[in-house]
Amino acid sequence: MSTGSDTPGGAEVGYGDAIREAFIYLLTQHREVFAIGQGLWSPWYVGNTMLDLDKLFGKERVIDTPVSELACTGAAVGAALCGYRPIVIHPRMDFMILAADQIINQAAKWHHMLGGQAKVPLTVRAIINRGGEQGAQHSQALHSWFAHIPGLRVVMPASVADARDLLVSSVLCDDPVMYIDDRWLYDRRAVLPPIAERPLAAEGPRVARSGTHVTLVGAGYSAWLCEQAADILAARDIDAEVIDVRILNPFDPAPIVRSVARTGRLCVVDGGWRNAGWAGEVIASVCEAVEPGALKARPRRVTLPHAPAPTSRALEDVYYPDARSVADAALASMTGRGTA
Numbered sequence: 574m575s576t577g578s579d580t581p582g583g584a585e586v587g588y589g590d591a592i593r594e595a596f597i598y599l600l601t602q603h604r605e606v607f608a609i610g611q612g613l614w615s616p617w618y619v620g621n622t623m624l625d626l627d628k629l630f631g632k633e634r635v636i637d638t639p640v641s642e643l644a645c646t647g648a649a650v651g652a653a654l655c656g657y658r659p660i661v662i663h664p665r666m667d668f669m670i671l672a673a674d675q676i677i678n679q680a681a682k683w684h685h686m687l688g689g690q691a692k693v694p695l696t697v698r699a700i701i702n703r704g705g706e707q708g709a710q711h712s713q714a715l716h717s718w719f720a721h722i723p724g725l726r727v728v729m730p731a732s733v734a735d736a737r738d739l740l741v742s743s744v745l746c747d748d749p750v751m752y753i754d755d756r757w758l759y760d761r762r763a764v765l766p767p768i769a770e771r772p773l774a775a776e777g778p779r780v781a782r783s784g785t786h787v788t789l790v791g792a793g794y795s796a797w798l799c800e801q802a803a804d805i806l807a808a809r810d811i812d813a814e815v816i817d818v819r820i821l822n823p824f825d826p827a828p829i830v831r832s833v834a835r836t837g838r839l840c841v842v843d844g845g846w847r848n849a850g851w852a853g854e855v856i857a858s859v860c861e862a863v864e865p866g867a868l869k870a871r872p873r874r875v876t877l878p879h880a881p882a883p884t885s886r887a888l889e890d891v892y893y894p895d896a897r898s899v900a901d902a903a904l905a906s907m908t909g910r911g912t913a
Contacts (some may be wrong), residue, residue, distance in 0.1 A: 581676065589759040591737035592622040597661075598768050599744050600630045603658060606744060609636040609645050610662030610698075619664050619700065620759055623911075646672035646697070650680050653695040657913050666699040667713045680749040681724035690908040692747045701755040701793070701844070704889055709881035714844040716792070717753050717851040720821040726773065727822040731796035732781070733763035733818060743774040755794040755844075777825040782833070784814030787903045788832040790855055791842040792818035798842055801896035806903055813903060821851065826858035833859050837869035838906045842899050847876040870906040875899050 581723040586594065599606045612618025614627045628814035638645040642663060663669035669676075676697060683691045703712040720727045726748050730736045736754060743750040750773065781783055781796065782803050782873040789799035796817040804812040814832050818824070833839045839859055843852035852874040858870065875894045 576637075583764060585610065585762040585764050586733065587621075587759060588733050588736045588761040590753075590766065591733045592754060593626070593742060594765075594768070595737045595740035595744075596623060596626055596742060597629070599625055599658075599660075600626070600634060603657060603745070603763045606658045606660065607634040607636065607652075608660045608662060609638060609649055611638055611640055611642075611645070612663070612664050613872070614661060619662060620756060622754075623662070633864040636714050642668055642671040643675060646675040647679070649697075649911055650675050652691065652694045653680070653749070653784050654683065654691060658694045660698055660744055661694045662698045663700070663866060664700050665711060666701050668708055669697070669699050669822065670715070676719070676725065676751070677722050681722050685724055689761075693749045694744075694747045695749045696717070696743045696746075697749070697751045698740075699751055699753045701753060703882065704893070706884050706886050706889065707882075708884040712882035714753075714755070714793075716753055716821055717843075717845050717849070717854070720824070720851065720854075722822070724749070725822060726820070728754065728773070728776075728820055728833065729753045729755075729793035730819065731758065731791070731793050733761050734765055735817075737765060738768065738771065739773070739776065739819070741768060742771050742776060745770060746773040748773075753793060754808055757794045758797060758908070761797065762764065765806045774821075777820050778816050778818045778828040780814065781817045782813070782815040784812040784836065786812045786836055787840060787906055788814050788816060788819060788829065788836045789899065789903060790829055792821060793844065793853070795844050796841040798894065798896050798899050802842075802899035802903060805896060805900040809904075811903070811907060813821045818855070822847040822853070824858070826855065826862060829855065830859055830862040834863055834867050837867060838903075840875065840899065840903045840906055841872065842875045842894065843877075844877050845877060847874055848879055850874075853874050868908060873902045873906050875902045
């Protein structure tokens, strides 16, 4: 089934607007879909991504809950078991930890524990909201935690198109899905085609930019950093291939392996910490699969320092990687300088 968006033909839309388009499509086309979470009736709490949806679809389908992450997630799990397709929204991924039991011990397990007889078509929308001197309890990207869990699909859109289309695919999937969007991407803009429903199981890593000298890999905001770093490298006649992971669980490393087999160099960018982090998983998957001698240089990781996020703006500027630090890591892999 296809339908046009509510955006005038040919007009650019922002990443946040694209998420809102997905909500409008889902709530219009699928009566079993509803949204539940904190701050959904607020004009600022979840940015512009759900603006006025309660007015368009009613407060019985866009439900603003009391401040209990566990309760609203548990209610959504129960609704999913009863045939609905709920989207539970956590405006800060940090506080979603309070609902970890419902996500990990309940939603991710029922299909397996009941021999496939139960479906949990639940989408958990987890928003990463960093910077702005918010401090350590409001700045975490915990995707690697949840990508570790079998039975839970994990999606991280980087492009404007994926912000819309992967949300649609997530909600229409019969498995529990964690859809992770990042407020630092909300200013991205693009012209989008009409919505087309696609099965989430068919989605995987995508080559966002072709290249021959080095492979840059990221998910979510980190993928965008890779694209910006590729522009910096191009100015130095270095042709970087950028791979947007998109789907962290289940993870298909094959497109990355094929790229590294051509370029011989790998730099993985991650918005989480290095220790037991997602970047290490990507590197391990590639090293297990490429032929001995295929790598021309040691793989590189660009991650957060192994410390909680600072509150000072000056320290934030040092703490968070930017496109230049990604380009520098890629250059180091070309020249053999620096540490892995």
